[in-house]
Amino acid sequence: xxxxxxxxxxxxxxxxxxxxxxxRVRELRERYxxxxxxxxxxxxLTGLFPDALKYVARQAHLSDxxxxxxxxxxxxxxxxxxxSVTLTKHYRWNVRLTQQMALLEERLRRLEDRKASGEP
Amino acid sequence: xxxxIVIPAYNEEEALPQTVGRLQRLPIGFEVMIVNDGSKDRTxxxxxxxxxxxxxxxxxxxxxVNCGIGVAVQTxxxxxxxxGGYRYVIQFDADGQHDADFIAGLVExxxxxxxxxxxxxxxxxxxxxxxxxxFSRRIGIRFFAWLIGAMSGTTVTDPTSGFRxxxxxxxxxxxDSYPEDYPEPESLFWCARNKLRVGELPVRMFExxxxxxxxRKMKAAFYMLKVSLAIVFDRIRxxxxxxxxxxxxx
Numbered sequence: 001x002x003x004x005x006x007x008x009x010x011x012x013x014x015x016x017x018x019x020x021x022x023x024r025v026r027e028l029r030e031r032y033x034x035x036x037x038x039x040x041x042x043x044x045l046t047g048l049f050p051d052a053l054k055y056v057a058r059q060a061h062l063s064d065x066x067x068x069x070x071x072x073x074x075x076x077x078x079x080x081x082x083x084s085v086t087l088t089k090h091y092r093w094n095v096r097l098t099q100q101m102a103l104l105e106e107r108l109r110r111l112e113d114r115k116a117s118g119e120p
Numbered sequence: 121x122x123x124x125i126v127i128p129a130y131n132e133e134e135a136l137p138q139t140v141g142r143l144q145r146l147p148i149g150f151e152v153m154i155v156n157d158g159s160k161d162r163t164x165x166x167x168x169x170x171x172x173x174x175x176x177x178x179x180x181x182x183x184x185v186n187c188g189i190g191v192a193v194q195t196x197x198x199x200x201x202x203x204g205g206y207r208y209v210i211q212f213d214a215d216g217q218h219d220a221d222f223i224a225g226l227v228e229x230x231x232x233x234x235x236x237x238x239x240x241x242x243x244x245x246x247x248x249x250x251x252x253x254x255f256s257r258r259i260g261i262r263f264f265a266w267l268i269g270a271m272s273g274t275t276v277t278d279p280t281s282g283f284r285x286x287x288x289x290x291x292x293x294x295x296d297s298y299p300e301d302y303p304e305p306e307s308l309f310w311c312a313r314n315k316l317r318v319g320e321l322p323v324r325m326f327e328x329x330x331x332x333x334x335x336r337k338m339k340a341a342f343y344m345l346k347v348s349l350a351i352v353f354d355r356i357r358x359x360x361x362x363x364x365x366x367x368x369x370x
Binding site for chain 1: 179300
């Protein structure tokens, strides 16, 4: 019978395997894979030990679904935030490379002009 | 003393030849760099064609994609930093709005008053109709002038002016880090906040001769919000005591 615990076990295993596959084919860097492996592990363990989730929910005075929703939103928020940080960093690198390329192209043009006109 | 005039250009095929033509009256010592910001029209070909006929040394850098005015201007600063031989860097619009006759005045004022940034202001003197922007823009400009004054104690009248002359302390820092979108108020605030000497000179501006403004009506609200936030964010940063040296590329 399919229940929430089974779905979590399935989801955790799937996420784990998918992460490993993407790292294996070098489409996902190890540093980012760590986060996704942690999420997969959390899902898997929650499926294996559902009482742990219920214990945390009781301690936090939340219902089980509310706790799951809260954890999911926290994970999405954290991940999205760091994706934004990474995008910003990559944007800066792209800009720097673009500028460098344009400036080197201009320098090359001047060198070629100088060579064409016979200057030393 | 060599000075570099940086002209960021995006889709300026109509106005660029005239703009560069007006600069040819400047004395020896001024050099020009056009930064083509990934234009989709014939700006690239036109800019390349201007090199051979320019009396002043003319350089052209082509950014392969449109990166925005901030990145284009910073490319000019990076070029100056890589060269290492320039004293002042002047930012000058490609659309024909700026009057080349005031460039020497901006440099002289920087020299005379020891300024790190001298902004050409439309509002210090009345040069006639059409020289002071539209009413709605003037409201925005006044708001930024007030915000910069309130947060740095520096009085300015035209913080959005892209006609400006920068001394080495300013442009060497901007070669390393410069605001990306709508950079003029932010960069002015950075200079004021970091105790660089900022001044203004009355200049005449014309109606644009071609191309389109980087700030269109739809973007105006975003522009106001983004720049205001950027200034507030910059206020909470540390004052930069020592300026980082730009990385040479050549």
